[in-house]
Amino acid sequence: MDCGGGPSRAPVTRILVAEDVDDLRDTLVALLELEDDLEVVAELASGDRVVPAALRHRPDVAVIDIGLPHVDGLTTAAELRRRLPACxxxxxxxxxxxxxxxxxxxxxxxxxxxxxxxxxxxxxxxxxxxxxxxxxxx
Structure with a gap:
C-alpha cells in the first residue's frame, strides 16, 4: 500500500481534439497520447459537437481546427469560451x-x-x- 511517500506525478492536462480530417485527427491523438502528462478525453470531427463534448468531459485545453464543418473553429472557440471559460x-x-x-x-x-x-x-x-x-x- 502506498502511504504517499513515493514520487508525485505531474498533473495531467486533459485535451479535446476537434479536427475533421480523420487521418490528421488520429495522428494528433496518437502523438498526444505518447506524452505522460497529456490525456485526450474527446476527439471530434465537427464544430457542432465540440461544446457538448467539452461540457461533458471538461478538458483543460481544446485543440480546434479553424475549418471545421457545421460550425467553424472560430465560432466554436467563442462559444466554448462563453460556456466553459476554464477551457x-x-x-x-x-x-x-x-x-x-x-x-x-x-x-x-x-x-x-x-x-x-x-x-x-x-x-x-x-x-x-x-x-x-x-x-x-x-
Missing part, C-alpha cells in the same frame, strides 16, 4: 489567412498555430496554453 483554446490552421489571428484572439483563443509546424511545437504550445500563456506561431 483554453488552441486554434490550428492549414492556411493562415489575414485577419484570422485577430479573429481567433477576439474569440478567446489562447494560441494560434499552423498545422505544418513540428510536433514538439504543438505539444509545447498545449502545455504553455494549459499554464495560461498565449502564443501565436505562424
Amino acid at each position: 483554453r483554446t488552441l486554434i490550428l490552421t492549414g492556411l493562415p489567412r489575414p485577419g484570422n489571428v485577430q479573429r481567433a484572439l477576439a474569440a478567446g483563443a489562447s494560441a494560434f498555430l499552423t498545422k505544418d509546424g513540428p510536433a514538439d511545437e504543438l505539444i509545447d504550445a498545449i502545455r504553455r496554453v494549459a499554464r495560461g500563456e498565449q502564443l501565436i506561431a505562424l
Whole structure:
C-alpha cells in the first residue's frame, strides 16, 4: 500500500481534439497520447459537437481546427469560451489567412498555430496554453 511517500506525478492536462480530417485527427491523438502528462478525453470531427463534448468531459485545453464543418473553429472557440471559460483554446490552421489571428484572439483563443509546424511545437504550445500563456506561431 502506498502511504504517499513515493514520487508525485505531474498533473495531467486533459485535451479535446476537434479536427475533421480523420487521418490528421488520429495522428494528433496518437502523438498526444505518447506524452505522460497529456490525456485526450474527446476527439471530434465537427464544430457542432465540440461544446457538448467539452461540457461533458471538461478538458483543460481544446485543440480546434479553424475549418471545421457545421460550425467553424472560430465560432466554436467563442462559444466554448462563453460556456466553459476554464477551457483554453488552441486554434490550428492549414492556411493562415489575414485577419484570422485577430479573429481567433477576439474569440478567446489562447494560441494560434499552423498545422505544418513540428510536433514538439504543438505539444509545447498545449502545455504553455494549459499554464495560461498565449502564443501565436505562424
